[in-house]
Amino acid sequence: MANGKTRKPNWRCIKRHRNYTVNDVARELGVAKGTVRRWIKNGLPAINDKRPTLILGADLVEFHKRRTKPKHKCKRNECYCLKCRVPRIPAWGMVEYLPLTSTGGNLRGLCPECCTLICRRIALAKLPVLEGILKVTIRRQTND
Ligand SMILES: [Zn+2]
Structure with missing residues (x-):
């Protein structure tokens, strides 16, 4: 790959209507499979009753959004x-x-x-x- 191994995960390539296996996610985002499994452990919804485990693109995007939500300051009444x-x-x-x-x-x-x-x-x-x-x-x- 031309851009080396330090490329940032590209969340934009995740399609909401697609299903992904752990391998797919790792490949698409350029992260380790262990990382994806850790996400699942940490609450990323996955369809576990079938092999291979499937992750819905939409779930993946939502999970990512939740994890990276900007630090927000709520006022006392908010x-x-x-x-x-x-x-x-x-x-x-x-x-x-x-x-x-x-x-x-x-x-x-x-x-x-x-x-x-x-x-x-x-x-x-x-x-x-x-x-x-x-x-x-x-x-x-x-x-x-
Ligand atoms: Zn609202």
Whole structure:
């Protein structure tokens, strides 16, 4: 290959409507097969019940987007909308707090533009900061 082995993965060559094997992905992107398998382990959706394992081009592109999403700063009253790709103030200023651990959880609201669920991790200790800014409903796990 003329451009050597240090070429950057070219995500643009991935076709959304195509299926790829691990080998295909490695070849198309110029990465190691082990890298692709690690992506699958890390949440890249793959069709594992057939051999060879198949990866949907669309899934691959989405996975890549999620991994490389720009570092965004949300203001205190904002959550990041993955669809609009900008921080949004949740519709009606309303969010739910869903505890994930004893010290933190997710704030969840609706994007006022596209109605997608928007989320943000937040420490439980920081919830009082939102008082007067957002209407927070605290959800509790129902199964305990
Ligand atoms: Zn949105």
